[in-house]
Amino acid sequence: MRVEEIYLLTQSVQREREARLQAEKKLSQKIDELSQTKEQFRLLNDSLTQQIAEKVQELRRSDQEHRQLIESVHDIIYKVSPIDGTFTYVSPVVERTLGYMEEELLGKPYNYLVIPDYRGMLHDFYMSMLRDKVDNTYQEFPVLCKDGSQCWIGQTVRLVTNEDGKWELVAVARNITDQKEIEKALVSAQIRLTTVISSSVSAVMIEDENHAIVLINRMFCDLFGLNELDFQQDVPICSIPFRLVAHLFEEPEKERKRVNDLLQNRRVVLGEEVCMADGRQFERDFIPVFRDDQYMGHLWRYTDVTEKYLAREQLRKSEEKYRGIMNNMELGLLEVDNNQTIVRAYERFCQMLGYTSDELIGQNAAELLLTPAAREVVARQQVIRKQGLATSYEIPLRHKNGQTLWVLISGSPIMDEHGTIIGSIGIHYNLTERKQLEIEVAQAHKLAEESRQAEKQFLANMSHEIRTPLNAIIGMTHLLYDTRPSQEQLEYLDIIRSSADFLHSLISDLLDMAKIEAGRVEVHREPFDLAGLLRSLQKIFQMRLQKRPVVMDVMLDARISGKYIGDELMLNQILLNLLGNAEKFTEEGSIVLTARVRKKEATRTWIEFQVSDTGIGIPSDKVERVFQKFRQISPQGHKHKGTGLGLAITKELVELQEGKISVRSEEGEGSVFTFSLPYELVMTEENTPEEILANETTGKVENMTILVAEDNLMNQRYVSGLLKKWGVTFTIANDGQQAVDICRKQKFDLILMDIQMPVLTGYEATIAIRSIDNLNQQTAIVALTASAMLDQKEMAIKVGMDGFLSKPFPPDKLLTVLKQYATEEQAQVVGHVASGVVTHPLDYDRLSELYGDDTDYAASMFETFLETVLTEFDAFDILIQQQRWDDVRQLAHKLKPTLGMVGLSDLEAMMIQLEEMMQAEPDANTVRHLWHTFRYDLMSRQPLLQTQWQNYLIRK
Structure with missing residues (x-):
């Protein structure tokens, strides 16, 4: 038990003792008063009786004098006949006392x-009184008043003889109801006091001023092993406890002297500890009793606190034990109150921060030890602790010498005996070394990540830069074959082509892996002909293997038919990699591509693909490493070389589509690669984008009102041209802030939001529109961006955008977006929207002359044009606006050959015309008109360029 609890218990006992003493004091006073009253009453009754007897004799001589005497007394006087027991006389006082008239009682029993x-x-x-001829008696009893109430009567009765010598009873009765009530209260108080003392869990003995025992309870006898018969309350026995129990104390003589001192000094002593010979521990109270400064006696109270003492000792030892453990564990303890004032600082904590305990106690912990930022953390933790919960957190502390220490704090609230939180205790563990190590590790990780990112970026940039001249080498090699080279030159060309093809494959793999790791590869799910794709791959590899003893076959599940929604290009690349590997390492036998329905779910069908071959196989100890980057698992000295990235890329592409890939192989027995991908079956036949353009069927969106937030002039005009053709009403915003301002004034059906804009970016503008009360707070917002990074798409959705459209986008993609957000009234079918979009097809004859069957080279040239060259045309806008004609001529001369390389022969002619116009001083309006026409046609045919590039990739 804690000191505070002992003190409160002592106070409670003191108050109990004082209450008992006060009650005893009142009881003693009332008893004395009652005794005095009874004695006075008895004497008065005797006196009155005597007087009445004398007066009766006198009244025989004078009735008048007799009546006057009776009426002068306040008590009831009456006579009773001993013969029939009826009233023969009642004094008039009976009316004031009981409410009856004299005549009402005369003759009554x-x-x-x-x-x-x-x-x-x-x-x-009374019968015994008459029989024994008792001269004078006193009796008390209750009577009924006339009004029905009850009162107590105390009466003195005398047996007298009348003039005729006959016996007669004469009585004097007084109303003693008040005295009875007082007596009843005193008896009740005495009973309660006696009961409380008797039932007390403490041993209590009360002695008077002569040390005679007044009251002793059962617990006292039990505690000291005494018999209650040893104590006679009417026999004064000095120092009875020590006469009988002195031997029970650990030091009898010392205790005897102490008891004598207490009796002599007569001062209150509470909670005094007393050790007993048998090991028990008592607490003793000595309380002297005074009345009006007169010593009336004293009260002894003993309480067995052995269990409490042992618990306290155990707690003390436990505290010492755990304090030692804490110190050895280097845990610093600190106690604070609810205002963060330090109440107690343990030794280890003081050592940790360089302070002494005296320097810390009374100080505000937050102000002394915490930085402003750390104070906010602790304040939040305090809120949690006030709810009675423990917390754990890391925080920096200031050492006395000014250095910073990082500690882990486990804090818990401290409660008093009533459950009220009065402060908290924190256990502090020094984390400084670990924190420093974390910082160093974080810095190292940051440097490593920066290095990795730089490496990836460098790899992507270098791969791209190498591919551009490599494409030229491959193209020129093909052209040299047409110049009728000699046999020696043919050998040289074969070596150049072989080396260039190998180098091109290496660079393509590196670029693909760099894109995957940089997060620039996204799954594009669109309807495609799965069975047609597999048959196409079969024909391609049959052509490649026609001069080798290898059979290429496709086993197709009969349930696979129609179109499926998925990424056709990604599946094509996966199968090309796996079939290409099988082709490389299979000298004879067969290569089989199998596709079957694995399982069907509510909306998806899982298709399992398998590529098996009868090639050289994979050693068993290397099977687990086939999907690792830069790992070559072919036998030593095998003629086929590579980067070791093909299967790693394949695995990444499979997992991007939620699939898994595995391999089974035995060396010399061939290999089997298996993977499964989920696709959604298209229930109704839908037209492809090319068919949409050809058939000229689109959704009616002409009633829509659209805001286009785009800062690039070329992109503005491209989108504007399409929207005008479709009859869509639109407004242009040149930056993000302008878009926000316009949204406050006009309601739109859709907002097309570019990401990279001045003043406010597309993200910031979207946040403003979504957060600020305006007409378009709930309007759909679709992001326009040239980036295909997944994190940018995630950010777009996070800030409140509803969709994402990657630039450059073909007209049908934009139209699909518009139809998606069109209202029911706007979604009506018309047949004129897409007419005229494709005014000129590509020059396929020229493409055939340039590339022939070399689809790999063609795909590379189209990719370079779309990803690199196309953006260079944007520079014409500023040059023509500023009329820098010489720069226009140089740019036109530089870019015109690229147009012919991708089949845009008519646009190449327009670029030649533009170059020629710069020879003399050109007319600015004519130049602008030619440029606008060129730009519109170039943007219109961009979807065809994309489609042609994809076709080359499929046939590659």
Whole structure:
């Protein structure tokens, strides 16, 4: 038990003792008063009786004098006939006392007014009085008043003889109801006090001023092994406890002297500890009793606190034990109150921060030890602790020398005995070394990540830069074959082509892996002909293997038919990699591509693909490494070389589509690669984008009102041209802030939002529109961006955008977006929207002359044009606007050959015309008109360029 609890218990006991003493004091006073009153009453009754007897004799001589005497007395005087027991005389006072008139009682039995329960007792009493000729008696009993109330009567009865010598009862009765009530209260108080003391869990003994025992309870006897018969309250025995129990104390003589001192000094002593010979521990209270400064006696109170003492000792030892453990564990403890004032600082904590305990106690922990930022953290933790919860957190502390220490704090609230939180205790563990190590590790990780990113970026940039001249080498090699080279030159060309093809494959793999790791590869799910794709791959590899003893076959599940929604290009690349590997390492036998329905779900169908071959196989100890980057698992000295990235790329592409890939192989027995991908079956036949353009069927969106937030002039005009053709009403915003301002004034059906814009970016503008009360707070917002990074798409959705459209986008993609957000009234079918979009097809004859069957080279040239060259045309806008004609001529001369390389022969002619116009001083309006026409046609045919590039990739 804690000191505070002991103190509160002591106070409670003191108050209990004081209450008992006060009650005893009152009881003693009342008893004395009652005794005095009874004695006075008895003397008065005797005196009155004597006087009445004398007066009766005198009244025989003078009735007038007799009546005057009777009426002068306040008590009731009456006579009762001993013959029939009836009232023969009642004094007039009876009316004031009981409410009856004299004539109402005369002739009535003497017990007429007595409560029925007392009548028998009273009758017996008077009969014995008459029988024994008792001269004078006193009796108390209750009677009924005329109004029905009850009062107590105390009466003195004398047996006298009348003039005729006959016996007669004369009584003097007084109303003693008040005295009875006081007596009843005193008895009740005495009973309660005696009961409390007797039932007390403490041993209590009360002695008077002469050391005679007044009261002793059962617990006292039990505690000291005494018999209650040893104590006679009416026999004063000095120092009874020590006469009988002195041997029970650990030091009898010392205790005897102490008891004598207490009796002599007569001062209150509470909670004094006393050790007993048998090992028990008592607490003793000595309370002297005074009344009006007169010593009346004293009270002894003993309480067995052995268990509490042992628990306290155990707690003390436990605290010492755990304090030692804490110190050895280098845990610093600190106690604070609810205001963060330090109440107690343990030794280890002081050592940790370089302070002494005296320097810390009384100080505000937050102000002394915490930085402003750390104070906010602790304040939040304090809120949690006030709810009675423990917390754990890391925080920096200031050492006395100014250095910073990082500590892990486990804090818990401290509660008093009533459950009220009065502060908290924190266990501090020094994390400084670990924190420093974390910082160093974080810095190292950051440097490593920066290095990795730089490496990836460098790899992507270099791969791209190498591919551009490599494409030229491959193209020129093909052209040299047409110049009728000699046999020696043909050998040289074969070596150049072989080396260039190998180098091109290496660079393509590196670029693909760099794109995957940089997060620039996204799954594009669109309807495609799965069975047609597999048959196409079969024909390609049959052509490649036609001069080798290898059979290429496709096993297709009969349930696979129609179109499926998925990424056709990604599946094509996966199968090309796996079939290409099988082709490389299979000298004879077969290569089989199998596709079957693995399982069907609510909306998806899982297709399992398998590529098996009868090639050289993979050693068992290397099977687990086939999908690792830069790992070559072919036998030593094998003629086929590579980067070791093909299967790693394949695995990444499969997992990007939620699939898994595995391999089974035995060396010399061939290999089997298996993977499964989920696709959604198209229930109704839909037209492809090319068919949409050809058939000229689109959704009606002409009633829509659209805001286009785009800062690039060329992109503005491209989107504007399409929207004008489709009859869409639109407004252009040149930056993000302008878009926000326009949204406050006009309601739109859709907002097309470029990401990279001045003033406010597309993200910032979207946040403003979504957060600020305006007409378009709930309007759909679709992002326009040239980036295909997944993190940018995630950011777009996070800030409140509803969709994402990657630039450059073909007209049908934009139209699909518009139809998606069109209202029911706007979604009506018309047939004129897409007419005229493709005014000129590509020059396929020229493409055939340039590339022939070399689809790999063609795909590379188209990719370079779309990803690199196309953006260079944007420079014409500023040059023509500023009329820098010489720069226009140089740019036109530089870019015109690229147009012919991708089949845009008519646009190449327009670029030649533009170059020629710059020879003399050109007309600015004519130049602008030619440029606008060129730009519109170039943007219109961009979807065809994309499609042609994809076709080359499929046939590659």
